[in-house]
Amino acid sequence: MTKTRPLALLAATALCALATPAGLAQDRTADGETHEVAAPELQVRTADMTGTFGGQRIDYRVTMQENLLSADDGTPEAVVVTTSYVRTPRDTSRPVFFLFNGGPGSGSVWLQMGAFGPVRVAIPSDAQDDGGPPYPLLPNPDSLLDVADLVFIDPPGTGFSYLLEDTDPARYYGLTQDAEAVAEVIRRWINENGRWNSPKFLGGESYGTTRTATVVNQLEGSTYNDVGLNGLILISTILDFAAREPTSGNEMAYVVTLPNMATAAWYHGRVQAPSAEAIAEEARQFAIGPYITALLQGTDLPAEERAAVRAELSRLTGLSERYLEQADLRVTSQRFYKELLRDQGLTIGRLDARYTGTDFDDAGETPDNDPSFYGIDAGYTAAINAWTRETLGFETTREYQSIGSIGGLWDWTLSGFGRNAYLNVAPYIGQAMRQNSDLRTFVAQGYYDFATPFFGAELSLNRTGIPQDRVEFHYYDAGHMMYVRDEDRHKLSEDIRAFIRAR
Structure with a gap:
């Protein structure tokens, strides 16, 4: 080309x-003197x-x-x-x-x-x-x-x-x-x-x-x-x-990014749905319903409700229930970039989750860089x-x-x-x-x-x-x-x- x-x-x-x-203008210095x-x-x-x-x-x-x-x-x-x-x-x-x-x-x-x-x-x-x-x-x-x-x-x-x-x-x-x-x-x-x-x-x-x-x-x-x-x-x-960054106690950060995790997982073939629009809407409704309700209960969340939320979260994100439990049902975006395609040795992009990258190794919690930016x-x-x-x-x-x-x-x-x-x-x-x-x-x-x-x-x-x-x-x-x-x-x-x- x-x-x-x-x-x-x-x-x-x-x-x-x-x-x-x-042109010229007057400026006054710290000692009170002026200069052009x-x-x-x-x-x-x-x-x-x-x-x-x-x-x-x-x-x-x-x-x-x-x-x-x-x-x-x-x-x-x-x-x-x-x-x-x-x-x-x-x-x-x-x-x-x-x-x-x-x-x-x-x-x-x-x-x-x-x-x-x-x-x-x-x-x-x-x-x-x-x-x-x-x-x-x-x-x-x-x-x-x-x-x-x-x-x-x-x-x-x-x-x-x-x-x-x-x-x-x-x-x-x-x-x-x-x-x-x-x-x-x-x-x-x-x-x-x-x-x-x-x-x-x-x-x-x-x-x-x-x-x-x-x-x-x-x-x-x-x-x-x-x-x-x-x-x-x-x-x-x-x-x-x-809701930009997930700090301790800020549950909305997880709610806001859940639909993105669902569409990214769908794009990479980790969840099933007719379209990106369809999985996005499923994730929206779950995020502002059962999911936020569960997060707001904190340590008071009943075990049975926790299990149901964990299973649906796994279905929407393509992440294993074991991983979601280890993350206390709260997966940061950075962890998601690394975890979704870890078994393929790939990370996904932050600016654009369609992009994939290869890190120095497959361990760790966060990607080396954003493949959708350096791409x-x-x-x-x-x-x-x-x-x-x-x-x-x-x-x-x-x-x-x-x-x-x-x-x-x-x-x-x-x-x-x-x-x-x-x-x-x-x-x-x-x-x-x-x-x-x-x-x-x-x-x-x-x-x-x-x-x-x-x-x-x-x-x-x-x-x-x-x-x-x-x-x-x-x-x-x-x-x-x-x-x-x-x-x-x-x-x-x-x-x-x-x-x-x-x-």
């Missing part, structure tokens, strides 16, 4: 580079191209732009990169879709080069390792450019975006801090492009769904500069973090660097941060709520929907995603205060990045295209 340059596949009619000159801080020179790269998306031939302009964020006193603090794809000639009545990835610390490479950008990286669709380069870049007919202009945002610390040398990371690395920065970038883009009255959609993947909730709170919760939205698009959703990461990293540097001409010595390490610096408290023992941003979505009668929410979940389990997304969004008639769920036969599977990338694109058109 040979690598094809993207511009051989797309008609490029222009490529130009602009630079915003550096030079703002960095900002790049703007543009290219005019043509492609076919959703069956339509579309002319569009790509703009890759560095945006400077500053403190209230004008001191430069951060540079945020946006990559926008806007149909030409410009039509301000067209919808615009602002989107980002998650992490926190992940650049927009995944959604941009895997799902919705005009070109995509070709990696195996059948849950096999992507191997070594070259990784072909292909036209992406599943891009949404036929129904909306697209603006990919790399928040500070992700992609090519960065903090300036003297900037305190606490200013940007946190639930609210990050949301404020992204909301500012969105408002600025709307201003500069004259799109205040365009229909607007906001969304992301993984922690990007968390960011969607906190950003909509900034955009629609403001009384001085509201940005009305038409839709939220959540892909692989994590809003309620209470795709090299291809995506190569693709974003080839597209931005070689095709768009973006110049930098910085490395693109596909998955950065800023999560360890993250402030996980919500402003105004003090210390959050129970972190849940879903109420932000409910509030925005109650205060905006046209705001709808689209939720996409993969059946084989343990990173953001589909049952967890369902439980976080069926709560009081969230208008259920404006929330729609869609399911896919893949994992966290469901678009790595060709059939699901097309289905996801068609589902979102219909959601945008139905505004």
